[in-house]
Amino acid sequence: MWRTSVATVMLFALMSLTQAQDARKSGFDFMRPATQALQMDDTQNPGMLWVKDGQMTWAQKDGAANKSCTDCHGDINRMRGVAARYPQYSLVAKRVINLGQQINQCRTTQQQAKVWPTEHPTFLGLEAAITMESRGQPVTPPSQPLLADAQKRGETLFNQRIGQVDLSCRDCHDSLAGKRLGGNTIPQAHPTGYPIYRLEWQSVGSLQRRLRGCMTAVRAEPYPYGSTELVDLEAYLAMRAAGMRLESPGVRP
Amino acid sequence: MTRALVTVPKTAKRGEIIEIRAVVQHPMETGYRRSSEGDLLPRDLIRKFSCRFVESGNANDTGAMVFAATLHAAIAANPYLSFNLRAASSGTLVFNWEGDNGFSHREQVAMTVA
Numbered sequence: 001m002w003r004t005s006v007a008t009v010m011l012f013a014l015m016s017l018t019q020a021q022d023a024r025k026s027g028f029d030f031m032r033p034a035t036q037a038l039q040m041d042d043t044q045n046p047g048m049l050w051v052k053d054g055q056m057t058w059a060q061k062d063g064a065a066n067k068s069c070t071d072c073h074g075d076i077n078r079m080r081g082v083a084a085r086y087p088q089y090s091l092v093a094k095r096v097i098n099l100g101q102q103i104n105q106c107r108t109t110q111q112q113a114k115v116w117p118t119e120h121p122t123f124l125g126l127e128a129a130i131t132m133e134s135r136g137q138p139v140t141p142p143s144q145p146l147l148a149d150a151q152k153r154g155e156t157l158f159n160q161r162i163g164q165v166d167l168s169c170r171d172c173h174d175s176l177a178g179k180r181l182g183g184n185t186i187p188q189a190h191p192t193g194y195p196i197y198r199l200e201w202q203s204v205g206s207l208q209r210r211l212r213g214c215m216t217a218v219r220a221e222p223y224p225y226g227s228t229e230l231v232d233l234e235a236y237l238a239m240r241a242a243g244m245r246l247e248s249p250g251v252r253p
Numbered sequence: 254m255t256r257a258l259v260t261v262p263k264t265a266k267r268g269e270i271i272e273i274r275a276v277v278q279h280p281m282e283t284g285y286r287r288s289s290e291g292d293l294l295p296r297d298l299i300r301k302f303s304c305r306f307v308e309s310g311n312a313n314d315t316g317a318m319v320f321a322a323t324l325h326a327a328i329a330a331n332p333y334l335s336f337n338l339r340a341a342s343s344g345t346l347v348f349n350w351e352g353d354n355g356f357s358h359r360e361q362v363a364m365t366v367a
Contacts, residue, residue: 043260046331049278052256202280202330 024244027187027252030178035199039251047128047197047249050121050204054129057122063113069126072110076133081140083131084246087235089144096150098234100127100206101226118225124204128195131248138243139192147235154236157229163220169233184253190241191234193250200253207234259348261362265340273304273320276333277350277358283326299324299352302334308344309363316347324352340366 028036042048058069058076073079086099093105103126104115116123141147158169172181173189180186194207201209208230212222223229260274277299284296301323307316320336348360 043258043274044276044333046276046278046333048258049256049276049331052258199329 022243024190024241025177025188026190026192026244026247028193028247028250030185030187031251031253035251035253039193039247039249045197045249045251047195047204047251050125050195050197051129051132051249052125053122054125054127057126058129063107063111065110065112067111069106072106076129079130079133081134081137083134083248084137084140085142087147087150087231087238088142089146089150095228096147096231096235098207098231099130100208101231103127103130119206119209121204124195124206127206128204128249131195131246134246135248136245138245139238139241141235141238141242150232150235151239152236153229154232154234154239157233158236162215163218165218165220167218169214189237190244191237192241192244193247193252195248196250196252198252204249207237257348257350257358257360259346259360259362261346261364263363264365264367267340267342267366269340270337271340272335272337273346274333274335275302275304275348275360276331278331279350279352279356281324281326281328281330281332285326296326297353297356298326298328299332299350299356301349301351302332303349304336305347305349306338306344307347308342316345319346340364342366 028039031039038044038046055076061068061071069076083099086102087096089095090097090102090105092109093101097105100116100123103123107113107115116126141151161168161171169189172186177186177188191207194210195204196210197204198210208225211230211233212225215222257275257277259276260272262271265271279299280297281299282294282297284294284298286294288294301321303321304319305316306319307314319338320334322334324332343366344364346362346364348362350356350358
């Protein structure tokens, strides 16, 4: 009896401890209920239009090798948990790459097709369809020494003040998260829903598009798509959000 | 390529009121916006949406109008429509979107009423 009650007390202590420790919140928690409902319901979520396209592309043969994703990977549901591990170090590219770059790497090496252009709707759809297979899975960056270097570089970029407005990512997303910037609530910048359907864009967009948007907003020159700096930032954000659950395709205001 | 998501319950009881949902991918460009170069973006809207019901075993029939809507410039991109109907008999629901620049998209979903 005594033992059980001690165990119960310890369990409650542990629960409150984990709750107290994790003050992290997804951007989802900062949204209005109507926008949350749009994300929660797959029959309403406009991101599902892109996902549907991506699921079709998964089975489509392409390139000089006339291969589809299915030919190597099998059914798309075997991609469960894959998106949660990106960005990661690639032995082929010999650098840290994100999921989109992995898709393009498969295209050039396996399908012998042309890479998808930046922010191409079908490309985003494929990325969204693969990420959706990991929905509910925790973000789990692998432990790789070269990835750790990228995360460190990303952290430096996150804390570095940039642009004419002279703000770092940290200034808003760590210090002022939950407060308002104009009409919007500042989220904590956890990339759990990407690629997201953003109401402002009225389309699906990548995390890099979002990062570049923030850089333009503080009047800095954004890093180009696919640059090491943006991937490093992505790697740091994934580490920062490690353990949080993926919710793609996310909807954001 | 145009994509649409249509949600119809596969089976329904006779007389049951069911909810139909339809999302279609479309920019719904108002014709009032300008590009980053300052050019006016040409108007590109979906003008009409309709849903017709074709009873099974009646393939040549154009069916009965169940729901229709006229869309305008103030409607957001990728318009979402939801409506209810009373399930009377088995058949096919035919969804049709029409708009500017010859835009046309058709989806059909079979439904069994027991």
